[in-house]
Amino acid sequence: MGNIIKGIIAFIPSKTCQNYLLGELEEMPVDKMVDLSSKHLRRFPLRVCAFTELVKLYLSDxxxxxxxxxxxxxxxLQILALDFNNFKVLPQVVCTLKQLSILYLGNNRLRDLPPELxxxxxxxxxxxxxxxxTHLPVVVxxxxxxxTLHAGSNPIRQLPxxxxxxxxLRSIWMSGTLLTEFPLVLLEMPFLDVIDVDRNGIRFFPSLVxxxxxxxxIYDHNPCQNAPKVAKGVRRVGRWSEESPEPKKRSEAEAELENAKDNKEVCDFCVPLQPVSSNFLSRQ
Known part of the structure; x- marks a missing residue:
């Protein structure tokens, strides 16, 4: 029942309703932050726009x-959280907030981003x-x-x-996309600290040394046949990482098997030496 009431209040942005949402907030908060997450908002409370020195605004969920x-x-405004909403198009007004340093747009219905970004x-x-x-917007x-770029869980097949x-750029997170090959453009970005391509369809990883x-x-949950080779000290998360060694190539395994057979054959022809008796030594 409480959720229904909140939904009705959020849909009718009267002064009374905004008082319900914002409480007794009449002046700029001391921490310069307004958090309206999980308020069932359907319309943005205009009263917030009076806080012109606001630094953080959370409208998630x-x-x-x-x-x-x-x-x-x-x-x-430096931080704007619009994740977990119903945006199909990013409102142009967001692109006018030139001091933004962090922008959360995850879990919406976006298919592209405006050039004004x-x-x-x-x-x-x-x-x-x-x-x-279906592609990473070029404007990015x-x-x-x-x-930091988080673009996972999108039907992206390649990177521009x-x-x-x-x-x-120091970290790129592409978990749960539709990559079938390791993006070659990442090989031209030696300044990256973190690469996450977990849960994709990558079968082969090039060297990242x-x-x-x-x-x-992070390359776990890929149908890969090898682990990416990395420089000393780099942590790998996935099959054949530090905890479980990468399987040997077929040629290497076959060579080891042949060597083992040869060693066994040599041993079969060896005649073990009889131990020298201490009595014999004492007689000499």
Missing amino acids: NNLNTLPPELELLQS CFLKNLQTLWIESNYF CELTLLK NELKNLKE HMQSLKLV
């Missing part, structure tokens, strides 16, 4: 599919996991300060070559 143009007033020159972390992207490759232009900044590679 609601029923939002649009945002008002007044959101542009929040030019101090490139205006977010300060963006360092982008979460777009669990949407409907224009976010030159991006350090332009991705290598993101010289500040040359990636001197790499600290962690």
